[in-house]
Amino acid sequence: MDRTNSTLKVLEAKAEKQLSWAAIAEHVGAAEVWVTTALLGQATMSPEQAAKAGEILGLDQEVAVSLTIPPFRGGAIQMPPTEPALYRLYEIIMVYGPAFKEILNEKFGDGIMSAIDYEMSIEKKEDPKGDRVIVTLNGKFLPYRKF
Amino acid sequence: MDRTNSTLKVLEAKAEKQLSWAAIAEHVGAAEVWVTTALLGQATMSPEQAAKAGEILGLDQEVAVSLTIPPFRGGAIQMPPTEPALYRLYEIIMVYGPAFKEILNEKFGDGIMSAIDYEMSIEKKEDPKGDRVIVTLNGKFLPYRKF
Amino acid sequence: MDRTNSTLKVLEAKAEKQLSWAAIAEHVGAAEVWVTTALLGQATMSPEQAAKAGEILGLDQEVAVSLTIPPFRGGAIQMPPTEPALYRLYEIIMVYGPAFKEILNEKFGDGIMSAIDYEMSIEKKEDPKGDRVIVTLNGKFLPYRKF
Amino acid sequence: MDRTNSTLKVLEAKAEKQLSWAAIAEHVGAAEVWVTTALLGQATMSPEQAAKAGEILGLDQEVAVSLTIPPFRGGAIQMPPTEPALYRLYEIIMVYGPAFKEILNEKFGDGIMSAIDYEMSIEKKEDPKGDRVIVTLNGKFLPYRKF
Amino acid sequence: MDRTNSTLKVLEAKAEKQLSWAAIAEHVGAAEVWVTTALLGQATMSPEQAAKAGEILGLDQEVAVSLTIPPFRGGAIQMPPTEPALYRLYEIIMVYGPAFKEILNEKFGDGIMSAIDYEMSIEKKEDPKGDRVIVTLNGKFLPYRKF
Amino acid sequence: MDRTNSTLKVLEAKAEKQLSWAAIAEHVGAAEVWVTTALLGQATMSPEQAAKAGEILGLDQEVAVSLTIPPFRGGAIQMPPTEPALYRLYEIIMVYGPAFKEILNEKFGDGIMSAIDYEMSIEKKEDPKGDRVIVTLNGKFLPYRKF
Amino acid sequence: MDRTNSTLKVLEAKAEKQLSWAAIAEHVGAAEVWVTTALLGQATMSPEQAAKAGEILGLDQEVAVSLTIPPFRGGAIQMPPTEPALYRLYEIIMVYGPAFKEILNEKFGDGIMSAIDYEMSIEKKEDPKGDRVIVTLNGKFLPYRKF
Amino acid sequence: MDRTNSTLKVLEAKAEKQLSWAAIAEHVGAAEVWVTTALLGQATMSPEQAAKAGEILGLDQEVAVSLTIPPFRGGAIQMPPTEPALYRLYEIIMVYGPAFKEILNEKFGDGIMSAIDYEMSIEKKEDPKGDRVIVTLNGKFLPYRKF
Amino acid sequence: MDRTNSTLKVLEAKAEKQLSWAAIAEHVGAAEVWVTTALLGQATMSPEQAAKAGEILGLDQEVAVSLTIPPFRGGAIQMPPTEPALYRLYEIIMVYGPAFKEILNEKFGDGIMSAIDYEMSIEKKEDPKGDRVIVTLNGKFLPYRKF
Amino acid sequence: MDRTNSTLKVLEAKAEKQLSWAAIAEHVGAAEVWVTTALLGQATMSPEQAAKAGEILGLDQEVAVSLTIPPFRGGAIQMPPTEPALYRLYEIIMVYGPAFKEILNEKFGDGIMSAIDYEMSIEKKEDPKGDRVIVTLNGKFLPYRKF
Structure with missing residues (x-):
């Protein structure tokens, strides 16, 4: 099962069981951002984490296994992002990026x-x-x- | 004087006087990221801030005045950024952006x-x-x- | 049910029942532009609004629920828009955008x-x-x- | 004198004389948005309007004449706009554009x-x-x- | 039925009945270019015109109705056009466009x-x-x- | 002298002498669209035509010669055109292009x-x-x- | 049957019958490059040629007919080509194109x-x-x- | 002297001396396409060839030397080419490219x-x-x- | 069977049999990078290699045959690559590419x-x-x- | 002095003194690829390295200092590269990239x-x-x- 399908299964299961990302993350035993990222197909779980995720979400074995395979990252959104919540991050790079590089070089080399x-x-x-x-x-x- | 020229004058003055962004920011009396952003042509200083910046950097009046005019933002870098330090921020949006939106909606609506x-x-x-x-x-x- | 499918269901129901956007908006109890935007998958309804929309359009529960989930915005049209009615708005930004920014800064800072x-x-x-x-x-x- | 140069002359004169767009527009005798648009090289003034604009701004004859020649519009900004104040207008097309077209067709045909x-x-x-x-x-x- | 499907139905019916665009246009009672454009999903027929088109082409009621709904225009071809017959029109804009604008402004303002x-x-x-x-x-x- | 410079010289001379494209074309003895196109650097004049154009516009020999050299066409405008008068031609290709190809093939093969x-x-x-x-x-x- | 499907049918039939393009072309009675181009959906066969092609490849009548309809050309590959054998042709335009134009103009006008x-x-x-x-x-x- | 400047010098000298590419190539002693390509900054001459080219064109030593340095190829034209003579080559890749690859693989592997x-x-x-x-x-x- | 489907079959078989690329390559008798490349649809196997690959992976005859047909290369990933492991290679070209060309020319001509x-x-x-x-x-x- | 100018000064000095990159690298005391990269404006030298480079190339102090400032990387070439020697590296990513990622994940995780x-x-x-x-x-x- 490829990651796109496995992400759909995760989202369906989450909606059906009315679980929050926070609750899933707590059950899996890792940080909320990371667990959400992995379940959305952008990070790789250990077999134990995938089992935990499968348990709380009631996922098929096939889906759980797919969570342990390194994904091909970055294809989930188009750039520049059309979604306003993500575009604001993109805009921050354009506006504050030059200062970020200057200060990074000054503080760290x-x-x-x-x-x-x-x-x-x-x-x-x-x-x-x-x-x-x-x-x-x-x-x-x-x-x-x-x- | 347009902002591109005024940014060049700032960078030359900073190099010549061997000032750090931290030192300039302290003199201007605002945060390091913000002062650097303003001096790179992406934010607007008050006349007092511009005077302070002009003082420590030894800028011409014309340059100092230009710092108080709202700039046309975002043109300083091309997207996707070619500079690796900035590209990593861009990549973070692609990899962690989907999770960011999910968690933002869950926590804030x-x-x-x-x-x-x-x-x-x-x-x-x-x-x-x-x-x-x-x-x-x-x-x-x-x-x-x-x- | 994802938003693309739910938008299709809305459009089919609207066509079949020969309802106007104005009539739907009145029934939902919110502004015409906003209700249309939400039903086209670019805004989020409250459960009450979604129930009202489901009522007048005769939507399945699954469709009505999908209207209450924050959508991933902006993917409904390509930019620049090929449709002439939307391209004219795009052209307005190119022609009047510079004046908009000047006047906005002058009036508001x-x-x-x-x-x-x-x-x-x-x-x-x-x-x-x-x-x-x-x-x-x-x-x-x-x-x-x-x- | 081409329009790009003539726009620069206008902006310099406006800055030097510390005139607002509102004041210039009043002197020219037309709407603020339109006068600003024309002075930024995106609309065509009548000889009388150009003379009035030249008067209040102290422009050379050559600049004033250039304001009466139909410009090649739209090149003043890149799309999508990097400047946040203009990008928000662009985003509005993506989010509200589909509803705009639906309602336009419903109300007007x-x-x-x-x-x-x-x-x-x-x-x-x-x-x-x-x-x-x-x-x-x-x-x-x-x-x-x-x- | 969306316009893409309805266009396919039109093309199939036209091929099966071996009708020319000219013959269809004559039956519908409007110009050949316009009728072809409408049947290809880029213009809107009146109910009478759609009925006439449905009659000669033997279209389902559903298809005929879809011809009366304002389409989302412009998505039928990619730009620049890869098809040589259309690319030549595109090239004409690049080569003769500057003269077109000059002469248009000279003759019409x-x-x-x-x-x-x-x-x-x-x-x-x-x-x-x-x-x-x-x-x-x-x-x-x-x-x-x-x- | 390259064509870009020679176009500028032509436009300056035309403005100074207050000549219309129609008048220049009549003097050169060819069609208005073609003469304008050639003078804007998108077509090649014969030595006689260039001499005529040089005569009425008072061009240097060097400029007149450049008008007789086949130009590198198409670089005078960006595509899609930002200028509304040219964009409308571009839009016509998108909206009427599919019908154009159908009718062309039907009438001509x-x-x-x-x-x-x-x-x-x-x-x-x-x-x-x-x-x-x-x-x-x-x-x-x-x-x-x-x- | 559209050309994309008809191309697939041709390729399947060619593979199954283990025919070379040369053999098919000889049977059709036209040049190898042209017959291959037509069978790949980029040229139009006469009914006789299509019948010949249908004969040797064992194509359905529907497929053979589709070969006689002028195709919408150019959509079979993306540009720049990712396939190295085609990219080399693309590179030749970039490297030798300027000389090609110079020599063409010199030899032919x-x-x-x-x-x-x-x-x-x-x-x-x-x-x-x-x-x-x-x-x-x-x-x-x-x-x-x-x- | 970089290649862009050196190309300009070559073109000026060629125009002034009214030499054809064929004549220059004959003097240099290599093929017309190749010599033209090298003089347009897309190939590298030997010192002897550069001396010959310098002789017939009357180039400065500095220009002649620049012809012997491997250039950074491909930047001389934009793709897709706007110039019609070059676009036709580009179109040939789109239309005949798929057949080219099939036949190449069949004949050569x-x-x-x-x-x-x-x-x-x-x-x-x-x-x-x-x-x-x-x-x-x-x-x-x-x-x-x-x- | 086209290469995209045949790649999917290979990946499924590899996952099911829990084979490493190294093990498959050893069985096929060629280098690991090359065998992996061929099985991912970017190189052409000999019939013997394809038979070996089919043997260890348990592929259908149809899939094995498809591995012997020259593929249309390069479509497997988008450029610039969104996957960080591949983007780093892309970045290396931007940062070290200019030096690569200089040194290549110096060492090899x-x-x-x-x-x-x-x-x-x-x-x-x-x-x-x-x-x-x-x-x-x-x-x-x-x-x-x-x- | 910005890096673009400083790169030009380096290239001029290298040409004038007829130094190889290998010789310069040896004098600077670091690897050939790295020294070339730094001198082309894509890496940062220590003051000692810059002094050595300045010594052998006879650079002004101002140029030597610029070599010690972290550059804004990646702007030296356009992507995809038009230069064939660099495009081949780009093509390698497209053809061998999928295998690279598979093998990297298999060998390293x-x-x-x-x-x-x-x-x-x-x-x-x-x-x-x-x-x-x-x-x-x-x-x-x-x-x-x-x-």
């Missing part, structure tokens, strides 16, 4: 923030003037190798 | 994280296994208006 | 008109020289946050 | 809202919860000719 | 030739050196509105 | 209308309901060679 | 090599240092019409 | 026609019905290596 | 590294600081032919 | 080969049947972080 040795969280901060979304990107700094 | 009522920081977290880049995105949640 | 805290209407103004289409865009001004 | 026999205004509506931008698009309905 | 209040014909002119295709574009001139 | 052995005219037809632009495309039919 | 009144062959020339592919393009020169 | 170990000629074949352009592509067949 | 007479390997080099991927590209140098 | 902690070499392997280019890519394997 020449290199990048890894998107592989990387984790992220999405939190809600209540605020009387309007709640705020706090997204934390946490990636290892990788200095360019000189050879 | 239908809407977006604003990229306008928005601030961000870039910090270094030392780690013996390799220092980590911590980027915090902090935007107001905007629920879709029903009418 | 640096910021944007929100497309989220936003509503719009489409009205017919009769005119002997040819009726006119009056489209009103009404969005909250969001000033850029300085930090 | 098969045809378009003209972008040529067209006018628009941009107004500020004060609101304690945040001022609102009111943009009114007013275009003649053009029914498709059958032949 | 600032404005456009409407593609909505528009009709066209395609005729064969016999010529011993090779027959010639005569395409006549006939559109209302629309002057730009000043406001 | 498999082949194309040449864009090389081709001429066109642009005329004004006065009409109390609004003047009409009549564009006539006249190209040799080229049947596909079978081999 | 202003015009093009027709791709319609055109034929081509693909031959093998044995060579001890490696066999060579000899492709001959043979198109009528079409001089630009002056009018 | 799996592999490509090299565009590196490659030569080509452009000849004029007089014909009372219209002269014909004969382009011969001659490339080594390269079989795919199995490993 | 004007020409290319063949991608046809080409082989590659992917090895793991264990390293306490993190294992390393060693990819070796080995292509014949092809000098540009002068003619 | 889910992750990527780093393009940052990365080095490469380009060597010449003499071969009587034609010399071979041996390119070795050597990047750290980065496993995807689970969180």
Whole structure:
């Protein structure tokens, strides 16, 4: 079963059982962003994690197995994103990207923030003037190798 | 003087005086990411901030004035970014974007994280296994208006 | 049921029952543009609104439920739009966009008109020289946050 | 003198004389959006209007004459717009465009809202919860000719 | 029934009955280019015209009804056209477009030739050196509105 | 002198001498559309035609010579055209193109209308309901060679 | 039956009967490149040719008929071609195209090599240092019409 | 001196001295297509060839030297080509490309026609019905290596 | 059976039998990269190799035969690649490509590294600081032919 | 001095002094590919390396300093590359990329080969049947972080 179908099965099961991503993640025993990412076909679960996910969602064995195979990433959305919630992230790169690179180079030297040795969280901060979304990107700094 | 030229003047002055973005930001009295963004032509300074920036960088009056005019944003980089440090942010949208939207909708309802009522920081977290880049995105949640 | 299918069901039901968007909107109890937008898969109804829409259109429960789930917006049309009625809006951005930004900045300062805290209407103004289409865009001004 | 240069001259003169678009428009005797559009190289002034514009802005004869020549429109911005204030208009087409076409066809029949026999205004509506931008698009309905 | 399917039904019926576009157009009682355009899903027939078309082509009621609904235009071909007969028209815009605009502005003033209040014909002119295709574009001139 | 510069010289001379394209064409002794096209750098004049054009416009010898060299065509506008007067022609291909190909094949067989052995005219037809632009495309039919 | 399906039928029949393109072409009685092109849906056969092709390939009547209808050309491959054998032709245009145009203009005057009144062959020339592919393009020169 | 400038110098010298490509090629002692390609910045001359070219064209030493440096190929034209003479070659790939690959594979096996170990000629074949352009592509067949 | 389907059959069989690419390659008797490439539809097997592959994977005769037909290469992934493991290769071309060309020209003269007479390997080099991927590209140098 | 200008100065100096990349790299004391990459504006030198490079090339202090500032990478070439030597690398990704990912995942698990902690070499392997280019890519394997 390919990942696109397996993602559909996950979404159907989640809707039918009325589970939240938070509840699924807790059952699987990993971070909410990561578990959601894996179930949407963009990360690879261990057999134990896939079994846990299969258990709470009532997935077929075939679907659970597919969650353990490294996916072909990135095809789930078109770029630039048409969905406004994702476009705002894209816009942030255009507006704040030049400053990001300057400050990264100043603080760390020449290199990048890894998107592989990387984790992220999405939190809600209540605020009387309007709640705020706090997204934390946490990636290892990788200095360019000189050879 | 248009913003492209004024950005060049800022970069030349910064290089000549060997100032860091952190030092300039402290003198201007605002956050490092924001001050850098404004000096790179992607945000608008108040006259007081522009005066402070002009003071530490030794900018001409004409350059300082240009910093107070709302810029035409987003033209500083091409998309997808060719620079690896910026491409990693772009890749994060492709890989983690679907999960971001799911979790945002689950935690906040239908809407977006604003990229306008928005601030961000870039910090270094030392780690013996390799220092980590911590980027915090902090935007107001905007629920879709029903009418 | 995904939104694309649910939109098809809505359009079939509307055609079969020969209902106007205006009549549906009145029954749902919200603005014509918004109700049409939601039924075309670009906005999220409350359960009560979806029940009302399901009632007048005779939709299956499954379809009605799908109307309450935040959609992945923007995929319904390609850009630039090939349909002439939509291309004219696109052309308006190219021709009047520069003036829009200048006047927005002059009247409101640096910021944007929100497309989220936003509503719009489409009205017919009769005119002997040819009726006119009056489209009103009404969005909250969001000033850029300085930090 | 081509329109790109003539636009630059206008912007320099406006900055130097610290004139608002509203003041210039009043002097020229036409609507603010239209006068701004013409001065930004996207519409054609009559010789009288160009003379008035030249007067208040102190433009050379050569610049004033260039304002009376039909421009090659639309090249002033790239699409999709990178500037957030303009991108929001673009997003509105993607999200509300399908409903716009449905309602237009329902209210007027098969045809378009003209972008040529067209006018628009941009107004500020004060609101304690945040001022609102009111943009009114007013275009003649053009029914498709059958032949 | 959507327009893509209804176009297929039309083409099948036309092939089976070995009708020419000219014959169908004569039966429908409108111009050949327009009737062909409508049957290919790019224009809207009146109920009477659709009935006539249904009669000669032997179409189901459902197909005939679909011909009376304003279509979403322009999706039938990709641009630039890969088909040589259509690419030549595209090339004509690139080569003769600049002259077209100059002459249009000189003869009519600032404005456009409407593609909505528009009709066209395609005729064969016999010529011993090779027959010639005569395409006549006939559109209302629309002057730009000043406001 | 390359064609871009030579086009600029032509436009400057035309503006300075306040000549119409019609007057220049009459002096050169060829059709208005063709002469305009050649002077805009998209067709090749004979030495006699170039001399005539140079005479009426007062062009340098170098400019006149450049008009006799086959140009690299098609670079004068971007596609899709941003200028509304040209975009309407582009839209006509999308909307009427499928019918054009059907009728061409029906009337002439498999082949194309040449864009090389081709001429066109642009005329004004006065009409109390609004003047009409009549564009006539006249190209040799080229049947596909079978081999 | 549309051309895409009819091409599939041809390829299946060719594989099943283990026929070469050369053998099919000989049976049809036309050039190998042309017959292959027609059977791949990019040229139009006469009824006699289609009958011959149907005979040797054992095609259904419906498939044979489809070969006689002018196809919508060019959609069989994406550009730039991903297949290396076709990309090399594309690269040849980029590298040798400028010289081709210079020499064409020098030898023939202003015009093009027709791709319609055109034929081509693909031959093998044995060579001890490696066999060579000899492709001959043979198109009528079409001089630009002056009018 | 970079190749773009050196190409301009070549073209200016050729125009001034009224030399044909054929005459230059004869003086350099290599094929017309190749010499033209090299002088247009898409191939590399030996020092002797560059000296010969410099001699007949009267080029500065600096220009002649630049002709001996391997160029960065392919940037001289945009794809798809806007110039009709080059577009026809591009169209030939779309229309005849699928047949080319089929026949190449049938005659030679799996592999490509090299565009590196490659030569080509452009000849004029007089014909009372219209002269014909004969382009011969001659490339080594390269079989795919199995490993 | 087309190659896309045959690739799916291969992947299903491989998953079901829990075979590694290394094991399959050993059975087929060719290099791991090449066998994997062929089974993914980007290279052509000999009948013997296809039989071997069919044997170990338990493929239908029809699938095995399809492996011996030259494929239409390159359509398996979109460019730029969205999958991070492949994007890194793409990025390497952008960052190290200019140096690759300089050094290639310096060491070999004007020409290319063949991608046809080409082989590659992917090895793991264990390293306490993190294992390393060693990819070796080995292509014949092809000098540009002068003619 | 920005990197584009500084690259030009390097290339001019290298040409004038007739130095090879190999000789410069030896003087700088780092690998040939890396030194060439840095001098072409895609990597960052230490002050000592820049001084060495400045010494052998006779660069101004300003140029030497620019070599020590992290560049904005990737803008030196367009993608897909038009230069054949670089396009072959691009083609290799399309043809061998799917196998690369399969084998990488099989040998290393889910992750990527780093393009940052990365080095490469380009060597010449003499071969009587034609010399071979041996390119070795050597990047750290980065496993995807689970969180």
